[in-house]
Amino acid sequence: AQTVTQSQPEMSVQEAETVTLSCTYDTSESDYYLFWYKQPPSRQMILVIRQEAYKQQNATENRFSVNFQKAAKSFSLKISDSQLGDAAMYFCAYRSGIGTGNQFYFGTGTSLTVIP
Amino acid sequence: EADIYQTPRYLVIGTGKKITLECSQTMGHDKMYWYQQDPGMELHLIHYSYGVNSTEKGDLSSESTVSRIRTEHFPLTLESARPSHTSQYLCASSVTGLWGTQYFGPGTRLTVL
Numbered sequence: 519a520q521t522v523t524q525s526q527p528e529m530s531v532q533e534a535e536t537v538t539l540s541c542t543y544d545t546s547e548s549d550y551y552l553f554w555y556k557q558p559p560s561r562q563m564i565l566v567i568r569q570e571a572y573k574q575q576n577a578t579e580n581r582f583s584v585n586f587q588k589a590a591k592s593f594s595l596k597i598s599d600s601q602l603g604d605a606a607m608y609f610c611a612y613r614s615g616i617g618t619g620n621q622f623y624f625g626t627g628t629s630l631t632v633i634p
Numbered sequence: 635e636a637d638i639y640q641t642p643r644y645l646v647i648g649t650g651k652k653i654t655l656e657c658s659q660t661m662g663h664d665k666m667y668w669y670q671q672d673p674g675m676e677l678h679l680i681h682y683s684y685g686v687n688s689t690e691k692g693d694l695s696s697e698s699t700v701s702r703i704r705t706e707h708f709p710l711t712l713e714s715a716r717p718s719h720t721s722q723y724l725c726a727s728s729v730t731g732l733w734g735t736q737y738f739g740p741g742t743r744l745t746v747l
Contacts, residue, residue, distance in 0.1 A: 545727070551733060551734065553735065555738075562738055562739070562740045563724065563738040564738070565735055565737075568733060568735065583679055583711055606740070607674060609676075611736075621679065621682065622679075624676055624677045625676065626675070627674070627675070627676055629674060629704040632710070
C-alpha cells in the first residue's frame with residue numbers, strides 16, 4: 519500500500535502571512551492523484567486542492583497552491599495571506615490512477631493555528 | 635458543499651447497545667466509505683462499497699458491519715458497542731471517474747460509556 523507522510527504535526531502562522539505544509543508519499547506508480555483536505559474543528563472535511571501526477575503545472579485555488587515535485591515524491595501546500603478561517607487540520611491524500619478503485623491513503627494530518 | 639449526510643451527529647450510549655450510524659448521499663455516487671478518526675488524528679478506512687450489494691472491509695479491523703442495499707444509503711452497525719468504539723465516524727462518497735474525489739459527511743461522534 520502507498521504511504522503518505524506529513525512530518526509536521528502542528529504548524530502556526532501569523533494572520534496575513536504565508537505558510538507551507540509538507541507532504542511526501544511513497545509509490546511505484548506513475549499515474550496517481552494527490553489531494554489536500556481541510557478539516558476545521560468540529561466541522562466537515564472539505565477538499566482544498568488537487569493535482570494530477572502527469573501534470574507538471576502546480577495547481578492553484580485562490581490563496582492555496584501546491585508545489586508538486588514528482589521525482590522527490592513531494593506535494594506541499596502553500597497558504598498565502600493566511601486568514602483566521604484557515605485554522606484547521608490539513609490532510610494530504612493519495613489515490614492511485616490505476617484501475618477503478620478510489621481508495622485514498624491519508625497522511626496523519628497537520629494542525630494549523632492562525633495567530634491574529 | 636457536497637450533499638452527504640450523517641445522523642446522528644452526536645451519540646452517547648451504554649456498553650452493549652446496538653447502534654446504527656446513518657449515511658446518505660444525494661449525488662448518485664457509486665462508491666461510499668466509512669472512516670474512523672480519533673480527535674485530531676488520521677483517518678482509518680474501516681469499510682467501503684463500490685456499488686449496490688458490494689461491501690469490503692478496509693485497512694483497519696472493525697467489529698462493525700455495513701450494508702449497501704440502495705446507492706444513496708450506506709449504514710454502519712455496531713451489534714454491541716464497547717468503550718473502545720468511542721471515536722468519530724466519517725462517511726464519504728465518490729464517483730468513478732478521473733479525479734475520484736471523495737466528499738465527506740459531517741461525521742458522527744460516538745461515545746460509549
